[in-house]
Amino acid sequence: MTPPVPHPPTAADVEAAAAPSVLVVDDDSWTTRAITAALRDAGEFRVLDPVHTGEDAVDVFVASRPDLVLMDVNMPPGMTGVDATAAIIDHDPRAHVVLLTTVAPGPGIARGLEAGALAVLNKTAGESELVAVVRAASAGESPELLKGLAEDIAISGEYLPEAPVSAPQLTERELELLILLCQGFGYDEIAEALGLSMHTMKTHSRNLRIKLEAKNLAQLVVRALQFKFYSPE
Structure with a gap:
C-alpha cells in the first residue's frame, strides 16, 4: 500500500505552532476554567490543559516546556506555588512564571519572586489586563510587568526574605532608575525622563542587577524594598 502523501502545514497550522503556550496552575478549578477560557478566547495563545497542584505543574512543565506558567501562590496541601516555581526555575533558569494572587495579595509573593517569578497577576484582573500580562510575560521580563508590584508586596504583609548581600552603594543615577522601575515605568519612559540613551540606561540596569544580586527586574523591586x-x- 502506498503511504499517504503528507500535506504541507497550512498558514493556520504554522500560526498555531508559533503562538505562545501557557500553563495555568491553581487548586481552584473555577479559577483555572475562567482564566483558560479567557486566554483561549483571545485567540493568540496555545493554552494547555490546566493543572491543580504544584507537583503536576512541575511535571507538565518538564514534559511540555510552556512559554509561560501562571502559578497560584498557595495550593495546600502539597507543593506550594513558591516551591513549584523554584523547581521549575531550577530545571530551566529561562522559564517564565507569573504568580497568581487573590484580591488582597497574601503571603508568598516576595518568596515567589525570590524563586524567580517575573511578575504578579491578580486572579480578578479583567480580560484585557490578563491578556496584556500574558503577552508580555511570554516574551520575557519587562518593566511594564512591574507596575503595582511594590504595592502588592507591601499589601501582602509578608516578611521579606533576607537579602543576599548588605546594602550596596548606588550612584545617584542608579537610584533614580531603580525608583522609576519600582513605579512601573517602561524603558522608553525612563530613558526620556533621565535624559539617557537606551544603551546607557540599560547599562545602568545591568549594573543594578549585579550590585543587588537580582536575577531579573522583579527581584530588583524586592531588593529595593529590602534595602529601603x-x-x-
Missing part, C-alpha cells in the same frame, strides 16, 4: 531604597506610598 524605595517605599510604596
Whole structure:
C-alpha cells in the first residue's frame, strides 16, 4: 500500500505552532476554567490543559516546556506555588512564571519572586489586563510587568526574605532608575525622563542587577524594598 502523501502545514497550522503556550496552575478549578477560557478566547495563545497542584505543574512543565506558567501562590496541601516555581526555575533558569494572587495579595509573593517569578497577576484582573500580562510575560521580563508590584508586596504583609548581600552603594543615577522601575515605568519612559540613551540606561540596569544580586527586574523591586531604597506610598 502506498503511504499517504503528507500535506504541507497550512498558514493556520504554522500560526498555531508559533503562538505562545501557557500553563495555568491553581487548586481552584473555577479559577483555572475562567482564566483558560479567557486566554483561549483571545485567540493568540496555545493554552494547555490546566493543572491543580504544584507537583503536576512541575511535571507538565518538564514534559511540555510552556512559554509561560501562571502559578497560584498557595495550593495546600502539597507543593506550594513558591516551591513549584523554584523547581521549575531550577530545571530551566529561562522559564517564565507569573504568580497568581487573590484580591488582597497574601503571603508568598516576595518568596515567589525570590524563586524567580517575573511578575504578579491578580486572579480578578479583567480580560484585557490578563491578556496584556500574558503577552508580555511570554516574551520575557519587562518593566511594564512591574507596575503595582511594590504595592502588592507591601499589601501582602509578608516578611521579606533576607537579602543576599548588605546594602550596596548606588550612584545617584542608579537610584533614580531603580525608583522609576519600582513605579512601573517602561524603558522608553525612563530613558526620556533621565535624559539617557537606551544603551546607557540599560547599562545602568545591568549594573543594578549585579550590585543587588537580582536575577531579573522583579527581584530588583524586592531588593529595593529590602534595602529601603524605595517605599510604596
